[in-house]
């Protein structure tokens with residue numbers, strides 16, 4: 001290990017798969033993947049823990065694979081993990097301070113943000129993220145107030161809270177797997193961080209990760225996240241519809257979807273036939289590929305109606321000049337992009353990962369956006385420390401003291 005290097009782990013616990021990474025922060029601010037591993041998830045449904053022992057086994061399996069590849073042994077590693085909590089609540093709050101010198105100093109920014117954070121939340125909720133939204137100097141909006149004249153500085157923050165028990169259950173599972181939890185990153189925020197460009201974030205964009213069990217939604221405007229939610233819907237619902245309507249075993253419905261599925265029946269050849277083996281039928285049955293697509297299309301419509309409703313209810317359904325960006329395993333479904341562009345009347349793209357670090361080739365698909373986003377959050381923490389928008393509120397002081405020691409290690 002290089003002098004002053006800092007090792008940490010990253011997890012993306014999805015409903016279908018769990019991804020583990022072992023990374024090293026090295027002097028010069030680069031972060032390097034030392035090892036990675038994956039395991040089929042057990043014990044999670046629609047993003048939520050439903051069986052602790054099964055989840056602990058899953059996490060252990062994925063983490064051990066990553067550790068083995070990284071050759072790090074089983075010593076304690078600070079872990080950054082995703083979290084798919086539900087329901088997500090958010091509030092925007094301002095805090096004001098007077099400016100004794102009639103000039104804004106860094107100190108005043110911290111004081112104003114401190115005041116903005118001081119807001120009562122429901123007792124069963126826990127603060128997960130505090131996002132810097134902007135400043136007002138004598139009621140006038142400014143991007144960055146330091147160095148400007150004024151009498152009164154206000155800071156605006158967006159506070160994201162989640163059910164405390166969701167946080168505690170996942171933390172407990174990770175601790176029981178022998179891991180040391182550093183911080184959690186809410187799924188939609190991780191995804192936004194991983195795949196959106198600065199221009200998209202500035203202009204206004206909506207990002208949706210459709211995984212197996214959840215659809216994670218985030219709206220960005222003015223660069224920062226403006227709305228985020230986790231909906232209990234995903235690719236498993238597409239599979240379940242096929243299984244129920246066509247009387248298929250789960251595995252066969254899943255295979256039918258992944259190998260022959262399409263999001264738009266009109267785009268499927270009328271004379272394309274598929275062979276399936278339904279329950280109760282002695283032999284194989286032929287079905288039109290177009291009819292399979294019609295079942296999938298109906299569920300995708302349903303998912304996006306719910307996405308639109310959630311965003312609209314939060315008062316955030318407006319202009320998304322940069323359109324919709326899709327990630328998650330379900331975004332592999334052929335025809336999905338075109339179908340959604342037509343239905344939603346906005347530009348739609350399937351995200352490609354462009355990691356700013358050496359990233360495993362095996363994890364280049366859109367279903368790895370969440371894991372990459374969690375790495376970015378950890379990386380921002382290493383680079384800038386606490387007090388940046390990208391640091392989860394729950395990040396513990398412990399790791400920060402190690403980061404500071406790490407920084408000191410860089411000094412001559």
Ligand SMILES: Nc1ncnc2c1ncn2[C@@H]1O[C@H](COP(=O)(O)OP(=O)(O)OP(=O)(O)O)[C@@H](O)[C@H]1O
Pocket residue numbers: 013014015016017018046047084210211212213214215234235236239254257258259261328329330331332333334366367368
């Ligand atoms: N070619 C494909 N067509 C349609 N669906 C696909 C395809 N490939 C994978 N999927 C679906 O993607 C889903 C898995 O996606 P992903 O790996 O993003 O989920 P996850 O992260 O484990 O779960 P979640 O984030 O929802 O908790 C499964 O439902 C799978 O069927």
Ligand SMILES: [Mg+2]
Pocket residue numbers: 013014015209211212328370
């Ligand atoms: Mg996922």
